[in-house]
Amino acid sequence: xxxxxxxxxxxxxxxxxxxxxxxxxxxxxxxxxxxxxxxxxxxxxxxxxxxxxxxxxxxxxxxxxxxxxxxxxxxxxxxxxxxxxxxxxxxxxxxxxxxxxxxxxxxxxxxxxxxxxxxxxxxxxxxxxxxxxxxxxxxxxxxxxxxxxxxxxxxxxxxxxxxxxxxxxxxxxxxxxxxxxxx
Amino acid sequence: xxxxxxxxxxxxxxxxxxxxxxxxxxxxxxxxxxxxxxxxxxxxxxxxxxxxxxxxxxxxxxxxxxxxxxxxxxxxxxxxxxxxxxxxxxxxxxxxxxxxxxxxxxxxxxxxxxxxxxxxxxxxxxxxxxxxxxxxxxxxxxxxxxxxxxxxxxxxxxxxxxxxxxxxxxxxxxxxxxxxxxxxxxxxxxxxxxxxxxxxxxxxxxxxxxxxxxxxxxxxxxxxxxxxxxx
Numbered sequence: 001x002x003x004x005x006x007x008x009x010x011x012x013x014x015x016x017x018x019x020x021x022x023x024x025x026x027x028x029x030x031x032x033x034x035x036x037x038x039x040x041x042x043x044x045x046x047x048x049x050x051x052x053x054x055x056x057x058x059x060x061x062x063x064x065x066x067x068x069x070x071x072x073x074x075x076x077x078x079x080x081x082x083x084x085x086x087x088x089x090x091x092x093x094x095x096x097x098x099x100x101x102x103x104x105x106x107x108x109x110x111x112x113x114x115x116x117x118x119x120x121x122x123x124x125x126x127x128x129x130x131x132x133x134x135x136x137x138x139x140x141x142x143x144x145x146x147x148x149x150x151x152x153x154x155x156x157x158x159x160x161x162x163x164x165x166x167x168x169x170x171x172x173x174x175x176x177x178x179x180x181x182x183x
Numbered sequence: 184x185x186x187x188x189x190x191x192x193x194x195x196x197x198x199x200x201x202x203x204x205x206x207x208x209x210x211x212x213x214x215x216x217x218x219x220x221x222x223x224x225x226x227x228x229x230x231x232x233x234x235x236x237x238x239x240x241x242x243x244x245x246x247x248x249x250x251x252x253x254x255x256x257x258x259x260x261x262x263x264x265x266x267x268x269x270x271x272x273x274x275x276x277x278x279x280x281x282x283x284x285x286x287x288x289x290x291x292x293x294x295x296x297x298x299x300x301x302x303x304x305x306x307x308x309x310x311x312x313x314x315x316x317x318x319x320x321x322x323x324x325x326x327x328x329x330x331x332x333x334x335x336x337x338x339x340x341x342x343x344x345x346x347x348x349x350x351x352x353x354x355x356x357x358x359x360x361x362x363x364x365x366x367x368x369x370x371x372x373x374x375x376x377x378x379x380x381x382x383x384x385x386x387x388x389x390x391x392x393x394x395x396x397x398x399x400x401x402x403x404x405x406x407x408x409x410x411x412x413x414x
Binding site for chain 2: 053081104
């Protein structure tokens with residue numbers, strides 16, 4: 001699979017290392033070349049310096065024809081914009097944006113972008129460990145609506161988030177990736 | 184009308200001030216507490232010292248009853264998200280975004296932002312009108328902003344001189360409809376032979392511009408070297 005990762009922080013670098021080792025074609029983008037120091041010297045993918053919210057930069061990096069696009073910078077809005085470019089301009093079939101604000105994470109899932117929200121994931125990981133009920137905050141959310149640009153329509157039955165137990169359009173409360181509260 | 188302005192830079196500050204002066208209800212969100220206090224001291228307690236990108240604060244600011252949300256921060260990605268959240272999450276009828284990078288205009292429009300303000304394009308437009316160079320002159324944006332009214336001044340080196348519109352490769356979705364010659368405007372017919380000094384008025388999609396440029400102005404570098412040789 002061809003995987004583009006925007007943002008080479010801890011999460012981006014770890015995923016890049018893992019998937020590179022698993023044999024995928026991995027391209028990592030970051031505005032700072034220093035961020036690439038997080039990648040191991042054995043990393044066989046591509047690391048490019050550039051702004052992931054710039055359509056031309058994304059094109060040069062090879063977003064066209066990518067199978068998976070992950071927006072994992074520390075800025076929620078940068079991730080939202082990069083992810084929407086991936087959907088609208090490059091028609092990448094699997095796009096995930098990291099959005100730490102739970103309200104925005106839920107809203108963009110409704111707008112057709114898969115979102116991952118650290119806030120919900122961490123709170124519920126702690127809840128699970130402590131035996132408390134889960135929070136209802138978004139964790140890993142599958143897209144539950146259509147993207148406003150209309151260039152891309154997610155097939156809900158094949159949506160990637162299903163594997164993570166994410167929410168569906170019919171769910172009033174978003175489910176989370178954490179263990180079930182009954183577990 | 185209740186207008187929620189997000190971003191307390193110079194644009195946001197003057198916008199809020201003008202709107203207040205014309206009798207509108209205004210709330211201004213500014214995430215930097217020092218700047219927020221400064222504005223509050225000057226124009227009153229309409230300032231919410233929080234980040235308008237944060238869903239929680241956008242809700243608390245009353246965006247669900249806002250008639251207009253204007254996102255005028257210096258960061259395009261923030262302005263996009265504020266407008267999308269306002270529109271899709273809080274059902275705001277009208278959203279306006281400042282677009283700092285003209286490259287983002289198409290995406291923003293495509294994603295449903297109602298109105299775009301592009302300072303870069305505005306300044307560029309003014310400069311072009313003042314200093315005609317070997318370029319197409321943008322006279323106005325029409326429709327939803329996808330169409331442009333363009334003037335091409337045919338100068339020495341233009342490949343269109345001595346030819347008629349029917350001999351030119353006019354891009355699809357683009358129409359050459361008038362010519363100004365010696366200060367007199369007349370309709371441009373398919374067989375009107377163009378002369379040096381003519382001003383051709385065209386209307387067309389933004390995407391057509393490059394092709395139109397090639398047909399009416401010519402290769403910009405060749406034109407410059409021509410001018411240099413002549414001078």
